[in-house]
Amino acid sequence: MLMKLYKGGVMGSIGTRVLVLDIGAVVLICAVMYSGVLPWVPVDNFAVAATASVVRIGVLIAGLYAWAKLRAREDDTRSFNEQLTGLALIFTSALTFMFFVRMQQMGWHAELSDHGTYAFARDFIHMLIAWWVLSSILTRQALSKLAPEQPLEDERDHAIIARANRAASELLTFLLIAIIARLAFADGGLFGARESSISLFVVTPANIAHWLIGALLLETLVSKGYATWLYRRSDVSAETA
């Protein structure tokens, strides 16, 4: 049904307002469900799974909306990479939001043996698979429309991506240093109390894993966000790559 509407170009005529409302609704639903402010919506296993499903489907629809809307423009001034980067930003934002809100609630030391954590991890992976499938389909569609001598991406795309990746890797370095510093001050760490009554805080392997995942998500988010901004600004030089 969705693809039928998409192919028919109906979504393209819906406009920016619906797209913004759709994304806003997804984020709002996610925020409300995860925040625990609604006492009748406990954040138990079922709620986690249900919320993740809503987010997953909502973001997928938002992605298709965005794509259909951009492709429907007659004077398409956005390159395929720019559009794909925009979609990636939506997906990464949703994933990052889901991850950080849920991790904050679980205290950053959730174990996979817990059913709620398992359901969340499963939905997280589903989102990644959904993104991979969607981007593969869109890339294949875009390639089929191009002339043989026309590239899907060129030096301008490479310059923008390289600049965004450089900024993101700088952030990742900073985050890794922050994690190392935190570990140093943990119980048993370089500056932490060892076998004494004064325990700063305990770090588990799950903690470290979650911090690293969070750092990677933030790096991806900054990379996609900065690339989207550079595409919009489009004030780039090939020499900056």
Added chain:
Amino acid sequence: MTTITNHLRRLRLEHGELTQEALAQKCGVTRQTIISLESGKYMPSLELAFKLAHAFGVKIEDVFVWQPKVARPLDTKDTNNA
């Protein structure tokens, strides 16, 4: 702000109103890159600059123009005081 401008739009019109799409295909880039070049928002690599010049059959300086920043004159106040 870049000090290099180009005459891509004029050259396209002079060459039988060559479309952005056709020029992009000739140079092996996307149409959006040609749009960015024409609007002065993107500085191409040297290779692409040569490709563009070659596509029009002109020299590179006929496509791109470097406008050096006008050097400010020396502070006459200092020289007068000296």
